Each structure stands twice: as C-alpha cells, then as structure tokens.
Amino acid sequence: MSNYKPGLDYAKEQDTLDELASYRQQFHIPKDKNGKELIYLCGNSLGLQPKSTKTYINQELEDWANLGVDGHTHGKNPWLGYHEFLTESTAKLVGAKPIEVVTMNSLTANLHFMMASFYKPTKERNKILIESDAFPSDKYAVESQLRHHGYDDKEGLILWTPREGEELLRYEDLESLLETHGKEIALVMIGGVNYYTGQFFDFKRITTLGHKHGCMVGFDCAHGAGNVNLDLHNSGADFAVWCTYKYMNSGPGSLSGCFVHERHAHNKDLNRFTGWWSHNKATRFNMRHEFDVLPGAEGWQLSNPPILSMAAIKASLDLFSEVGFDKLLKKSKKLTGYFEYLLKALGEDTIRIITPEHPNERGCQLSIQVLKADKTLHTKLTEAGVVSDWREPDVIRCAPAPLYNSFTDVYLMVEKMKTILN
Missing domain, CATH: 3.90.1150.10 (Aspartate Aminotransferase, domain 1)
Structure with a gap:
C-alpha cells in the first residue's frame, strides 16, 4: 500500500x-x-x-493448591498432557502439522538438541554454514557443537556474508558458497528473520539449495514466530526452533518451540538425547521398559512440562487463534x-x-x-x-x-x- x-x-x-x-x-x-x-x-x-495471562496461570496455581499431585490427572487442564493443549494452535501459527511441533525447553537448548540429531559430521563433511551476523547465541551454539565433535570452531564455520557496503544478504552469494563448499557442509543453520536487519529469508529457497548439496537445513525462528508466515512444513526444512516471549507474548524466558519435519517423524535411528517424556505415553510410567521413542517432534522432549510457563503460552495462543x-x-x-x-x-x-x-x-x-x-x-x-x-x-x-x-x-x-x- x-x-x-x-x-x-x-x-x-x-x-x-x-x-x-x-x-x-x-x-x-x-x-x-x-x-x-x-x-x-x-x-x-x-x-x-x-x-488473560494472570487468569490462566492462577487456574493452575489453584489446581496445585487444591489438588496437589492429582492436578496431573484431575485439574481443569490436566498437567500430564498440558503441552498437547498448545500443539494445534502452535502448528497453525508456524505453518506446520501437529506431529511436527512441540513446546519444550529454552531456545538455545532446543537448538543443541536439534544439532545432536541433525548435525552429523563426517571426515569429509563436517562444516556448519551460518549467516555472518547471526544472533550471538546461535553462533556460540554452533561453535560449541564443532568443538564438541573435535573440530576447530573457526575453520569449521562457513559464513554467509553481506557484500561490502551492504547489510542484507544475497542468495547468489549463498549459492556460490554452497557450490564451492557444499561437499564439506553438514548443516546449514540460518536465523529465519535476522535479529539486526530484520531480513526475512526465503526458507524454501534456502532449504532446496542446502538439500541439493546434501546438507541438513535448520532455522532459528526466534524473530519469526508470531511475526511472519513461516510455512515450515512446506519449506521442507529439517528442523526449526523459536522462542515464545517475543511476538508470541508468553513472558520473559518462557519456553521454546521446536519443529521437526514429518519425514523424520518415525525415524527411530536418528541420534538424539532422550528422557522419559520422549518415551511412549502408553508405557511411560511402567518405569522398567526399554526406551520406546514417541513419533514426531514429541520424541525430542526430555522432561515433564513446566505448567506455569505453558499456561502463559496458552493464554497468548488462544488470542492468536481468536484473531x-x-x-x-x-x-x-x-x-x-x-x-x-x-x-x-x-x-x-x-x-x-x-x-x-x-x-x-x-x-x-x-x-x-x-x-x-x-x-x-x-x-x-x-x-x-x-x-x-x-x-x-x-x-x-x-x-x-x-x-x-x-x-x-x-x-x-x-x-x-x-x-x-x-
């Protein structure tokens, strides 16, 4: 206009x-x-x-006060599956299928969990490509992953850099980087909306390009979720993470969201860190069963959900759904x-x-x-x-x-x- x-x-x-x-x-x-x-x-x-946030949180405080441990099963919003109350509206907000999303952990923690599964370095292919002015936490996370796997954190990073005198990144330069270094790159990990410039990247274009060269592709959507049309499923990205306290209005330090594309949903052979909340719900409380991973993004959960933070997220998501x-x-x-x-x-x-x-x-x-x-x-x-x-x-x-x-x-x-x- x-x-x-x-x-x-x-x-x-x-x-x-x-x-x-x-x-x-x-x-x-x-x-x-x-x-x-x-x-x-x-x-x-x-x-x-x-x-409305105070009302949502107070409901859980009341159930805790009145029911104690029975709030897990008999609360107004039973805590046992509370994260599931967020799934449908989160999926719509980020353009995903319900099986592809879960709310858990904090942002950089989720990024590390995703890299544990999707950064799979080999002798020939072990580098990580990020934008040169990535959000510092993303840069620190990928550098530490390189060090964890025994690689130099400077030599192992390939930076997508703006041209001299420019701030915005050009796709032609990304194409050139991948043509030159594609066989060395294990992971392309880009901040979906750059925190500094506000540039919103074309996820599908980047993913198609990365996959063409045999790379896994992920996005940090901290500045995108609740702000832009992420369309994560159709982008084809392998994974994405985001925080909920910016445009999703869930409160300081609130939980993060995580997307894993459905093509990975039933792959039990993917390397991952696990905990009891990633275990089959039907046998989770039998305690002595061998690990049986849940399908979809839920299979990356570790712990039972922090209810008070999720209540704040639910308050905000309900507003998004209404609007x-x-x-x-x-x-x-x-x-x-x-x-x-x-x-x-x-x-x-x-x-x-x-x-x-x-x-x-x-x-x-x-x-x-x-x-x-x-x-x-x-x-x-x-x-x-x-x-x-x-x-x-x-x-x-x-x-x-x-x-x-x-x-x-x-x-x-x-x-x-x-x-x-x-």
Missing part, C-alpha cells in the same frame, strides 16, 4: 478503521511515572502481557508500511532503513540507522516515552506488533524522533 498520508488525523482514522484495534485493550501497556501509556515498539525483544494469523499479517504489513512511509519523510540525509523494503522480505521490525547519531538519540527517545532498542554500532530497532500497537503509536514515535533530531 502506498496511499498513506501525513498527519495525526490520518493515523487516528486508520485506528478507527482497524478491525483489530480492540485487541490493544487486552494487553497491559506499560506507563510512565505520570500514568501515561508508553509507546511500546519492543515486541521483537519482549512481547507485552495479555491481561486469526492472516488478519494479523495483513495489519502488520499495513502498519509497518505506514511506519516506513513516515520515517522516509524525514529525509535520506537523516535516516536510513536497513530492513528490506519488500513486505514479504520482512516482518514488522524496521531497523533504523540515524546518520551521524549515536546512542544518545536512543536515550532521548526513551526519555520521551518510546520503548525501542539499540543495537551497536548504530541501529534502533522498532517493531510495531499488530496485536497491540496502533497507527497512532507509530505516528507519535516518528514525531518524537523528528523533534529530537531538530
């Missing part, structure tokens, strides 16, 4: 026309010391709390497009957006370089009531999340930036 208009009246009109505007009232919006709502554009780091992700994506593209329009009106001599322009190549995040500015600009924005985040050396990341952000939020943020710059 290119027919945006300047002025506060237009922003307010768009909020009036927005069929999802009422969902903002279902979230706690942080306020300043005078009780005025802050402009919260930091859902890429931590999503806001749905007002419908297609409607959220439609609003997200319009809202971020409007944000881009306002920022560009500041002039190319002032700001530069390094996130891709095409709406299908980004989510709601825009990464803004303000020319000749340093972190003091971000500090002043914060003091003016804008919650965003700063990434060295010179980028302010802002993410208008369609579930709770408004067109007025975006307008006021740009006006505050304009005032500070002037």
